[in-house]
Amino acid sequence: xxxxxxxxxxxxxxxxxxxxxxxxxxxxxxxxxxxxxxxxxxxxxxxxxxxxxxxxxxxxxxxxxxxxxxxxxxxxxxxxxxxxxxxxxxxxxxxxxxxxxxxxxxxxxxxxxxxxxxxxxxxxxxxxxxxxxxxxxxxxxxxxxxxxxxxxxxxxxxxxxxxxxxxxxxxxxxxxxxxxxxxxxxxxxxxxxxxxxxxxxxxxxxxxxxxxxxxxxxxxxxxxxxxxxxxxxxxxxxxxxxxxxxxxxxxxxxxxxxxxxxxxxxxxxxxxxxxxxxxxxxxxxxxxxxxxxxxxxxxxxxxxxxxxxxxxxxxxxxxxxxxxxxxxxxxxxxxxxxxxxxxxxxxxxxxxxxxxxxxxxxxxxxxxxxxxxxxxxxxx
Numbered sequence: 456x457x458x459x460x461x462x463x464x465x466x467x468x469x470x471x472x473x474x475x476x477x478x479x480x481x482x483x484x485x486x487x488x489x490x491x492x493x494x495x496x497x498x499x500x501x502x503x504x505x506x507x508x509x510x511x512x513x514x515x516x517x518x519x520x521x522x523x524x525x526x527x528x529x530x531x532x533x534x535x536x537x538x539x540x541x542x543x544x545x546x547x548x549x550x551x552x553x554x555x556x557x558x559x560x561x562x563x564x565x566x567x568x569x570x571x572x573x574x575x576x577x578x579x580x581x582x583x584x585x586x587x588x589x590x591x592x593x594x595x596x597x598x599x600x601x602x603x604x605x606x607x608x609x610x611x612x613x614x615x616x617x618x619x620x621x622x623x624x625x626x627x628x629x630x631x632x633x634x635x636x637x638x639x640x641x642x643x644x645x646x647x648x649x650x651x652x653x654x655x656x657x658x659x660x661x662x663x664x665x666x667x668x669x670x671x672x673x674x675x676x677x678x679x680x681x682x683x684x685x686x687x688x689x690x691x692x693x694x695x696x697x698x699x700x701x702x703x704x705x706x707x708x709x710x711x712x713x714x715x716x717x718x719x720x721x722x723x724x725x726x727x728x729x730x731x732x733x734x735x736x737x738x739x740x741x742x743x744x745x746x747x748x749x750x751x752x753x754x755x756x757x758x759x760x761x762x763x764x765x766x767x768x769x770x771x772x773x774x775x776x777x778x779x780x781x782x783x784x785x786x787x788x789x790x791x792x793x794x795x796x797x798x799x800x801x802x803x804x805x806x807x808x809x810x811x812x813x814x815x816x817x818x819x820x821x822x823x824x825x826x827x828x829x830x831x832x833x834x835x
């Protein structure tokens with residue numbers, strides 16, 4: 456596992472399996488406010504990019520809110536049940552998290568919702584994952600490196616909500632001849648002065664209109680990211696600090712004592728070795744190879760399309776959780792309109808910001824493009 460992605464001052468610990476639940480729509484409304492005030496010295500887009508890359512803070516804490524309104528059609532397959540609400544909330548709702556950071560080996564992320572709280576805490580070599588919903592906790596020790604220090608974890612799949620920095624990293628990685636970069640002046644985020652950097656696709660085939668990054672005027676880290684669909688006045692996706700402090704959090708924030716009644720699991724080295732062995736069996740390696748061979752990217756930049764194989768039903772049977780997810784996915788796909796062409800036939804999902812095509816031959820194609828681009832990619 457990995458605690459952070461890029462520069463130490465800008466990284467957050469994100470749990471791989473945390474459940475994100477509803478906190479109520481519109482919680483971050485008005486978080487990013489463009490304004491003539493504050494009056495900040497002028498900085499070019501290039502200067503702001505350098506500021507972000509060189510930013511460094513010793514610690515911070517705050518509350519991050521992610522909201523989404525992708526203009527998706529009604530999906531009857533996911534309109535009931537707690538888990539269904541969580542899935543829909545990622546694309547048409549709001550999520551919140553609290554974060555504390557005091558150096559690369561001291562970090563805590565708490566995902567909060569009406570059904571409970573999920574925390575991931577790293578304190579040196581100790582890592583805890585705690586879920587209040589079922590009163591369970593997992594504790595393990597990070598292995599030491601050759602110097603005797605806790606080894607740096609490997610990368611974790613991103614959870615939701617993502618941090619403003621993660622969203623900014625993805626946007627900044629897209630800056631090349633396909634992107635126009637401008638500034639719009641000053642903004643206010645979580646009560647702090649910020650500059651606003653705007654990234655706009657040059658390719659008109661992209662459904663993305665622009666990405667706006669609010670960059671702290673003093674600390675130079677992204678405080679918020681807004682993603683707008685083409686022609687839209689309101690963001691389709693927003694990730695922003697609602698409150699932030701750059702004081703180093705107290706050490707007690709990283710000390711976790713399981714509440715009474717918590718079921719604690721502590722995987723042994725033998726348990727970890729067994730899981731690793733399962734991942735390297737001929738069957739597992741074959742599945743990984745087949746998945747890799749079935750995944751490709753068609754096109755470049757903002758109009759690229761990801762093509763991958765859909766998970767097979769047999770793959771999900773071995774795991775109840777995977778089987779449940781596969782069943783819910785089947786229910787969603789069954790509600791989508793049918794489509795066909797020289798590439799074959801399948802089902803189509805469209806939104807303001809992206810399109811997805813699930814073909815009858817077992818492929819899924821996704822991109823921030825109109826359906827015609829997906830059909831084109833499906834025929835290659």
